Amino acid sequence: MAKQKKLSLGIDLGGTKIAAGLCRDGEILKKVIFPTHAAAGFDSVISVILGAVEKVVDGHDHKDIAGLGIGSAGQINPVTGEVIYAPNLKWQNAPLGSTLAKALKLKVQVLNDVRAATLAEHRYGNGRDLENFANIFVGTGIGSGFVLNGQLVHGSTNSAGEIGHICMDPEGPVCGCGNKGCLEAYASGTGMENYVKAELKKGRKSLIKELAESKFENVRGPLIGKAAEQGDELALAAIDRVGEYLGLALANIHTLINPEMILLGGGMMALKQYFMPTMLRTMKKHILPVADQGRELVREARFENDAVLLGGAAIFA
Ligand SMILES: [Zn+2]
Numbered sequence: 001m002a003k004q005k006k007l008s009l010g011i012d013l014g015g016t017k018i019a020a021g022l023c024r025d026g027e028i029l030k031k032v033i034f035p036t037h038a039a040a041g042f043d044s045v046i047s048v049i050l051g052a053v054e055k056v057v058d059g060h061d062h063k064d065i066a067g068l069g070i071g072s073a074g075q076i077n078p079v080t081g082e083v084i085y086a087p088n089l090k091w092q093n094a095p096l097g098s099t100l101a102k103a104l105k106l107k108v109q110v111l112n113d114v115r116a117a118t119l120a121e122h123r124y125g126n127g128r129d130l131e132n133f134a135n136i137f138v139g140t141g142i143g144s145g146f147v148l149n150g151q152l153v154h155g156s157t158n159s160a161g162e163i164g165h166i167c168m169d170p171e172g173p174v175c176g177c178g179n180k181g182c183l184e185a186y187a188s189g190t191g192m193e194n195y196v197k198a199e200l201k202k203g204r205k206s207l208i209k210e211l212a213e214s215k216f217e218n219v220r221g222p223l224i225g226k227a228a229e230q231g232d233e234l235a236l237a238a239i240d241r242v243g244e245y246l247g248l249a250l251a252n253i254h255t256l257i258n259p260e261m262i263l264l265g266g267g268m269m270a271l272k273q274y275f276m277p278t279m280l281r282t283m284k285k286h287i288l289p290v291a292d293q294g295r296e297l298v299r300e301a302r303f304e305n306d307a308v309l310l311g312g313a314a315i316f317a
Contacts, residue, residue, distance in 0.1 A: 006065070006066040006316075007029075007060060007065045008069065008316035009021070009023070009106070009313060010028075010069050010116075010311065010313030012116075013071065014308075017036055018035075019033045020052035020055070022056040022057060023310065024317075025317055028309070034048050034052050053104060068104065068109075068312070069108075069311070069313055069316055070097070070108065071111050071112070073088050074088070074089060076112045077158055078109065078112075080098070081095070082095055112161075114137045116145075116312050122314075124314070125302030127147060127261070130259075131148075131149060131150045132257065133259045134161075134253050134257065135263040136250075136264050138189075138264065138267070138268040138269070140188060141184055142163060142164030143161065144161040144162075146160060167181050168245055168248065168249070172186070173186070173191070173194065183246075186241065186245040189220075192224065192241070193224070196224060196235070199234055199238075205234075206234035207234075208224060208234060221271070224271075239274040240274065243276065243279040243282065247280065247285075251284075254287045260293075261296075262298050264300055265300065265301030265303070272300075
């Protein structure tokens, strides 16, 4: 019998929740989820992580565990394991990797969460046999990871793949990063919601107003989806606009890196039936012909909620 692969730990560290898993070769053997309570500060989040690790390790000897990989929101230095800047954790220059390595006496590595998810797709998911692909996450924000020549790309300041912040229009709406007209300001869930709110403010008639009980804070993605289901014109236009901007961005990615495939995931995929046709049509229209390989160029990512955790564990698998 072949020797069984070593165990490894994966963590998905987000602003609202922390998921930890004990994994072996792409399989989650045990998983727990805890609230992050980011406002309580770095030390408190560390103790939540340590508690989560203890739960999933559950009596296994640490020497049977090859290491702990973390996918964290924000800008990460994967060499030092430092979280340089993570607005939703309210961290700056936080020594995440070294603190956990010391406490757990394990090898620890930290990656940006979307980059970790990309690693999971490359190892175990729909990017498994691909040498060149992009994995794009479209949720409340937009992030991505690239694998080129079989390697996950980090970039010189570890920001390769920040596709949410490519500029679609220098005079466009203000983005969370401070710039104007970023892809994320148009095609993320937040961008879509802001567009709907602006149109409602202008007095545009829509079922959304009724569904949201005239409260702007209720104008969220699922509600816009519900209105679209009922054929609401504004909802359909808002989702279609997402498709248009994503299509442009995908065409640019294809032209730039000539991947075999672009994988798409994230919460916005719940609305895929409405935006995909426009997205694919727009992409085809704007792609450089030589980058268009005349076949399927976009596919859904395999993993949903567990992608980041599995990607973290994959670092040591
Ligand atoms: Zn931006």
